[in-house]
Amino acid sequence: MTEIAKSVLGGSWTLVLGWILPSSLGWSLFGFLVIPSLTNLDIFASVSSSSASNQALVLLAASVILGLTLASVATPLYRVLEGYVLWPPRRAASMTEKHVLARRAAKEEVTKARGAQGRLDLRGALALERFRRYPDDEDQIAPTRLGNAIRRFEYYSYDRYQLSSQLLWNQLRATASESVVKDVDDARAGVDFFVCLLYVSGAASVSALLALLSPERQAASLILAFIIGAAVAVACYRLAVVATDAWSSAVRALVDTGRLPLAKGLGLRMPETLAQEREMWQHVGWFLGYSFNAGAVGNLDAYRAVDETGEHDGGDEE
Structure with a gap:
């Protein structure tokens, strides 16, 4: 299925991996566990009664449409998870303060764990990993873990070179080497995958909960869909945070090596x-x-x- 989508989209593999594939997984969860309880609706009844090949085509079309739709609104989807949109100001402020304290605690733990010759034990290495997922400046701390993990490399270029990578992002990509740009796109696709899967699995979980109101509900399947969708959504958030490590390294490489060709350009x-x-x-x-x-x-x-x-x-x- 993904190979067909890849050819249809002209080889845009990062779009397929980041948005189409997780959309298909979300639709699969919805189709197998939720749709059987919604056969009182004509659209779902016709899909359930169709052949396996037709169902596969419907799944492919729905996955491509949903994936492209979500990709087109990727920025607001990220903003919600980063804590910038739809968060009450007081809640955002309290979460930001919580992460400021967490960053300081991680820094102190790293300092205490340094042994002879500045080496870190395993505990210190894990604390350093947590510390590095925060921006270098406490004033840049965001309300969520994902927001901080992304903000650290958004702020990197300005912190090191006073270069606004967000303002000059298109110029940086236009003048940097193709291999570095590809590394950035591939690394972001990994984060996109988990962000997209978080949303679609969360939507499948909510739909399963609402489907319990259906007169033809299959309670066991719907409860299972709710649990799976919620568990996948929580896991995807954590995995998205971890996946930003590769994205951060790629963006830093783009900035470090792309400054010279950018200046020339x-x-x-x-x-x-x-x-x-x-x-x-x-x-x-x-x-x-x-x-x-x-x-x-x-x-x-x-x-x-x-x-x-x-x-x-x-x-x-x-």
Whole structure:
């Protein structure tokens, strides 16, 4: 089924893996355990009575449609899990404070676990793993574990280089090597998979609970669907947090190795010192992130690349 979807989508394997495949798993759970209790509805009755091949086609079509739909609203889906959307302000604030304390506790545990020559025992290594899933700056702490795990690499480029990777994300991808960009896409697909499966399994669990009101309900199957869906949703959240480790490494590699081609693509030359580079990227952020300002232009002129003829070189041209 996934091979068919892959060919239909023109080889966009990350979309298939991240959104289509988990959608098919959610539909399968719904189809096997919930639909038998909804045969009083014509649409589900016709699916239940159709041949196995027709049911497979329906599953494929429904998976592709649902997967594409969820992929198109990926940002708000992530925002909810990160604690930025649909969270009461007081709840978000209390959860943020909880994670600030958890980060400090992990840091203290790492410090205490350091033995001779700064080596960590197993307990300290696990504490370091937890600590590294938080942003470097406590002011960037988010209300949820997933929010912090993602925020750590969103903030990385600005913390190290004063380069806003979110503002310059498309430019970074356009100038970075294809292998690094592919690593980022592949790593994100792993997180997308668990996020999508969380939502679809959660939806299947809720639908099973509602189906208990149906006159043709099969209580045992519906209770089983509810338990499986809820358990899968909880597990997927935890796995999504862990999967951000690969995503974080890939994004950091993109930033670290993509800064030079990005500067060249923007017609800028890299300064001699890191302090000067941080200042340059800060000026780039001001220039691109706000309305046009002549002062911002003047600040960037000092970093404009100049070719051998003395003219400003905006990059290689064919």
